[in-house]
Amino acid sequence: MSTSSSFLADNWYWIVAAVGSGGVLLWQQIQGAASSGVTPAAAVQLVNKEKAQLIDVCEPAEFAAGHAVGAKNVPLGQIGTAKGLPSNKKTPLVVVCATGMRAGKATAELKKLGYENVQPLAGGLKAWREANLPVEKA
Numbered sequence: 001m002s003t004s005s006s007f008l009a010d011n012w013y014w015i016v017a018a019v020g021s022g023g024v025l026l027w028q029q030i031q032g033a034a035s036s037g038v039t040p041a042a043a044v045q046l047v048n049k050e051k052a053q054l055i056d057v058c059e060p061a062e063f064a065a066g067h068a069v070g071a072k073n074v075p076l077g078q079i080g081t082a083k084g085l086p087s088n089k090k091t092p093l094v095v096v097c098a099t100g101m102r103a104g105k106a107t108a109e110l111k112k113l114g115y116e117n118v119q120p121l122a123g124g125l126k127a128w129r130e131a132n133l134p135v136e137k138a
Contacts, residue, residue, distance in 0.1 A: 046119075051092070058102070069136050089114045
């Protein structure tokens with residue numbers, strides 16, 4: 001009777017800590033699933049079937065050293081200017097960088113600019129190369 005209510009009252013902080021940490025773990029899982037991006041194979045299908053545009057957000061020197069064939073270089077710092085981006089904001093975009101980290105940030109920026117169908121390439125150019133997909137140098 002009073003033992004269960006006193007247990008809860010005496011240990012409320014442990015209960016709050018457990019619920020809070022569980023919430024944080026759940027949030028990280030949801031964020032991870034949402035931001036993981038498309039695989040290289042799925043990106044190729046988007047390009048071939050839906051005319052998706054590859055947008056490489058690496059710096060110009062990185063882009064010149066090697067990039068996915070057909071990608072347009074729009075460095076992350078220049079995303080806001082929209083130079084080199086398709087004027088049709090419904091065009092599917094696959095955002096590429098070296099490892100996938102900058103692509104996630106660029107994807108968020110592009111969505112803020114009104115692009116409707118934007119996804120980062122999971123694993124970036126590294127994953128593209130590991131999938132034996134074509135790379136060219138500028």
